Amino acid sequence: MNIAPPPGGIPVVLVTGFLGSGKTTLLARLLRRPELARSAVIINEFGAVGLDHDLIERADDDVVELAGGCVCCSQRGELGQTLARLRERREAGSVAAFERVLIETTGLADPAPILRDFLADAWLADTYRFDGVITTVDAVHGLGTLEREPEARAQAAFADRLLLTKADVAPSAAIDALRERLAALNPGVVPLAVAAGEVAPEALFGAAVRDPRATREQVERWLGARGFVGWRIAASEPNRHGPDIRAQVLVREAPLPAAVFRGFFDLLLEARRDDLLRVKGLVNIAGAPGPLLVHGVQGSFEPLLPLAGWPGGDRRTRLVFITRGISGAWIEGLLRSFE
Numbered sequence: 001m002n003i004a005p006p007p008g009g010i011p012v013v014l015v016t017g018f019l020g021s022g023k024t025t026l027l028a029r030l031l032r033r034p035e036l037a038r039s040a041v042i043i044n045e046f047g048a049v050g051l052d053h054d055l056i057e058r059a060d061d062d063v064v065e066l067a068g069g070c071v072c073c074s075q076r077g078e079l080g081q082t083l084a085r086l087r088e089r090r091e092a093g094s095v096a097a098f099e100r101v102l103i104e105t106t107g108l109a110d111p112a113p114i115l116r117d118f119l120a121d122a123w124l125a126d127t128y129r130f131d132g133v134i135t136t137v138d139a140v141h142g143l144g145t146l147e148r149e150p151e152a153r154a155q156a157a158f159a160d161r162l163l164l165t166k167a168d169v170a171p172s173a174a175i176d177a178l179r180e181r182l183a184a185l186n187p188g189v190v191p192l193a194v195a196a197g198e199v200a201p202e203a204l205f206g207a208a209v210r211d212p213r214a215t216r217e218q219v220e221r222w223l224g225a226r227g228f229v230g231w232r233i234a235a236s237e238p239n240r241h242g243p244d245i246r247a248q249v250l251v252r253e254a255p256l257p258a259a260v261f262r263g264f265f266d267l268l269l270e271a272r273r274d275d276l277l278r279v280k281g282l283v284n285i286a287g288a289p290g291p292l293l294v295h296g297v298q299g300s301f302e303p304l305l306p307l308a309g310w311p312g313g314d315r316r317t318r319l320v321f322i323t324r325g326i327s328g329a330w331i332e333g334l335l336r337s338f339e
């Protein structure tokens, strides 16, 4: 049996969403699919006794539970150790050679520190790669939850895939209102309505792009900038929502000289690193054969990846920012000051 990790690493997907929003239901349904059988699952529970584990029926023991605290706060570091242990067991043949890892966070987890720790862990980088955040949002109660709970807003803003769960019982007006709210919180992602966790795996996985030869489809899906079409950062902050989290996109038609982008990017990090919840985008650097791919989570950035060529006809610089309290006008002004 070939146990070498696939080229580029084993994809790691974070499944998050507020309490009771349908994470376990989704995972249980997904894991019954034969094409997802070779998945390892890490479940993070509050409290000493985890119940979710029992709800996920698995024949083997590729389900690991992080009980007793939340991986985003009291158990920082624990996730990395668990991934390392799973790798050892995979290499030793004591678990099946899993092809992906699904991590279910607690309903109150802030996905940002989890992702930041993972991306920053060089020791894991030769085996694993980040493959996106899936966030479940309860279509019945989601609107109220998003109003009240900052964690729920962070989970939605962070998502690469948004699932509106319980679509079988939610009134269509509630789903429409929720879609509108989510479009402000995370304009790049079109939410999928699902019932009882029934969703095609192709719609969920393969969100991240770390391949210099990525196709146009892959890049566009990852960037999710289509939701921003025709929209730019404006002084009036049309995308301001909630007390703090904002989503905005910076667009430039003309290529940016490398020194301009570097100056802008370095100063942005120096000034507001901790408030950059998520940044992703393509930068058209003057003279380069392809765009520079930028991906950062809470101030921790993957190395800037120059793509071999442009994946499609749209060669504009498009940078999507999900921030805590940074005004679009400020970001715009910062870039202008270097142009």
Ligand SMILES: Nc1nc2c(ncn2[C@@H]2O[C@H](COP(=O)(O)OP(=O)(O)OP(=O)(O)O)[C@@H](O)[C@H]2O)c(=O)[nH]1
Binding pocket: 017, 018, 019, 020, 021, 022, 023, 024, 025, 026, 052, 106, 107, 165, 166, 167, 168, 169, 194, 195, 196, 197
């Ligand atoms: N009708 C309906 N009920 C659902 C759906 N998805 C989940 N539920 C129910 O909602 C409740 C919570 O679902 P879970 O999957 O346990 O939610 P969770 O996000 O894992 O919950 P926590 O672990 O507490 O954060 C359960 O009673 C599920 O049966 C759905 O699509 N339709």
